Amino acid sequence: MLKCEYTRCEEAIITTSKELLKILKKNGWYIERVHGSHHILKHDKIMQTIVLPLHNTDMKPGILHSILRDAGLK
Numbered sequence: 001m002l003k004c005e006y007t008r009c010e011e012a013i014i015t016t017s018k019e020l021l022k023i024l025k026k027n028g029w030y031i032e033r034v035h036g037s038h039h040i041l042k043h044d045k046i047m048q049t050i051v052l053p054l055h056n057t058d059m060k061p062g063i064l065h066s067i068l069r070d071a072g073l074k
Contacts, residue, residue: 015058024050024071046072 014020024041029050032042041050050070053063068074 014064017052017054017059020059020064020067021052021054023073024052027071027073029071043071048072 014023021039028045029041029043031039032049033040037054039052039054041052048070050067052067053059065074
């Protein structure tokens with residue numbers, strides 16, 4: 001499991017997907033492709049794909065926790 005290098009994810013208050021995208025990029029995730037407002041992220045060591053919706057509203061807690069869990073940061 002990867003540790004969150006940029007900030008402590010369990011203590012950070014992440015409200016927007018742009019903040020989450022910064023944290024994911026600092027932990028080795030990169031944008032593979034973009035489909036509309038959804039960014040598809042990949043990692044070299046983790047065989048997992050993450051779909052990150054980049055909308056102008058705050059992220060719902062369930063989506064945030066699911067993405068953090070899939071990224072290995074939670």
